[in-house]
Amino acid sequence: MSDPRPQARLRLQLYPRAESAVRKGHPWVFGDSIRSQNREGEAGEMAVMYDRKDRFMALGFYDPDSPIRVRIVHCGKPATIDRAWWLSRALAAKGRRDEVFNEATNGARCINGESDGFPGLVADRYADTLVVKVYTAAWLQRWDEIESILREVFAPKFLVLRMNRHLLETSEFEEGFRGPEGAEVVVFLENGIRFESAVRHGQKTGFFLDQRDNRARVEKLAKGREVLNVFSFSGGFSLYAARGGAKSVADLDISAHALESAVQNFKLNAEDARIAAVPHETLQADAFKWMDESERKFDLIIVDPPSLAKRARDQAGALSAYRHLNARAISMLRPGGILVAASCSAHVPAAEFLGMIRELAEQSGRRREELWTTGHASDHQASFPEAEYLKAICVKFD
Template identity: 70%
Template sequence: MRMQLLPRAETAVRKGHPWVFAESVKSQNREGSAGELVVMYDRRDRFLAVGLYDPDSPIRVRVVHAGSPAVIDRDWWLGRARDAATRREEVFNAKTNGARCINGESEGFPGLVADRYADTLVVKLYSAVWLERWAEIESVLREVFGPRYLVLRVSRNLADATAEHGLVPGFQGDQGDEVVVFSENGIRFEAAVVHGQKTGFFLDQRDNRARVEQLAEGREVLNLFSFSGGFSLYAARGGATRVVDVDISAHALESARRNFALNPDLDPTIHEGIQADVFEWVGQSGASYDLVISDPPSLAKRERDREKAIVAYRRLNGVALARVRQGGILVAASCSAHVSADEFFGAVRSEAKRSGRRCEELWTSRHADDHPASFPEAEYLKAICLKCAD
């Protein structure tokens, strides 16, 4: 298929943006099917880029290559996958066998992520462009990453299209365990690879969990929105004297208890789980802690939610700061792509200033190495660490 874009979209693609929205299409020579290759030309009829067509999505084309013409075939995908594997040579080691292997658009696989948990590779599709070429992509991923088991997962909006293509989510080929135990920096976790959130675990916070470990010695720790206890296990290994998880999900709290049990070197008696709505609980609790971690789910699912989300981040971290003891630390994180790092950091800093407490900023962080972000919409993760002197 041949396509021309409006000038603004043409400029964006030249600068490396991987999305072409439907309203940015100036003309196309015919209708196409999901996953079909689209060759885009500039206003002077010169090659601009090639992408995957998605007729039912506002993101009409997902760019895979721009600049000079190229042949997009199995060898092309194989090269991209090998590049991704090479970038992770220092991520996987004797103590870590769980990490992201491919991070979507930022590594040339738009709408696709692949996470490895021990000998299981979990591939999640967020776009219908991959359904027609799944057999080809599966063979590439098996060749490059060599998993014993491979799980296919799809976003909810793709359920019907997946069935129409004769694909059945779940294990492809040999059947492995639906809950896989893997290691991250020497700590063992379980990942629900078939039915758990995302691909089974939140791998993106690995580096921030390690930072928390370095802060935890001798401290009582409060982990808000704790999910399966990732930050809590690191804090326990770092020498925390008490760790309290708060999450609305009983299932998540039970998973955290199982994760503690997977690590016999950690003392489970210092760990407590509280099932509650975090927003309500943290405002009502009078208890204080030496280290408070606030890592809520995304508070801005859409652009129109951005302003409300910023207000919510201010309110949440304001009450979280109130739970921090003198000399204590707040680690606040956001995974809302529609809220920029500057907006999030500004919200937390403004609450610290409003509290009247003297707070020292120890660090800010962004994406881990296995979660590269090559364009603004991909830059969702950010965290900030404040130490309260009084």
């Protein structure tokens, strides 16, 4: 006969360094930071953390299968984590983005995980479709409640649930539309430019929304320039450059599917005479090999590769790859040319990346002017170091 008594609440005590980090607001507790616990925890349950004097410290989602053993939900005084709690956090996240969404932009991030108080969950809006991606089983256990809150706050016509690979392999939940079935490819607006987002099967949630502000900066630089967009994906930077008056734009990517998406995005904007007037070239090739072998010159080159450092131990290799790509890009710039170099690798710190680009600029022997450096867009705010992955720098060379 099974024991009808409920399990005792999962109680954890942390080592001093982890305890201090949690009190300072860090949202993760790693497995080797837990000094003791009263029992084995189950994936997704709420764990309570106490300090060395057995005083309440924090609450968080427990995951025995992840190096991030606990994702902090609340730290401070005891609190009741219920629907009203999550509703207030969702409303706060929406309020922080009031200036992002407007008549010209209906695609942007609505909830950015831990930085918005929803550890292990992101939500991106594409027109009338909200795509929610979860990285911990805790959200699946609370899905009905969380879905009702997301619908109440963001009022999407369609809602898509997506999961990371681990959950896809271990959960009985299925990805896809929750409720009415919408289009698997959605057209949305970003600063007045139309883009496709493959909300059901595309990378991330269907599009790379985090470079919106940098794309707008490229538009202001592009007038009269021949532009090369390296690792172009679906042509985002190229469309902005075309609208900004570029002489020509070339998308370089190894993926035929990505280049087809770029062509489709240009077609979606054919009614904009500024974009339609600009020749658009697609180059399907390995970017490293093509840049090493090409003798072409450009006036503006954007180098925005995918993450080159998935783990901390990949940092040295990633910096070497960034160095190679950007050194070659600088050599391909005509006098007066501009380099926009970006990194989305969290394991490559901004100081390391920006310092490397500045070093390359100096080694080129050319006079140069640093025009700007940037981090995260406002809808992708980062509240702790590990969340700070995006950085970019713009340098003009004589």
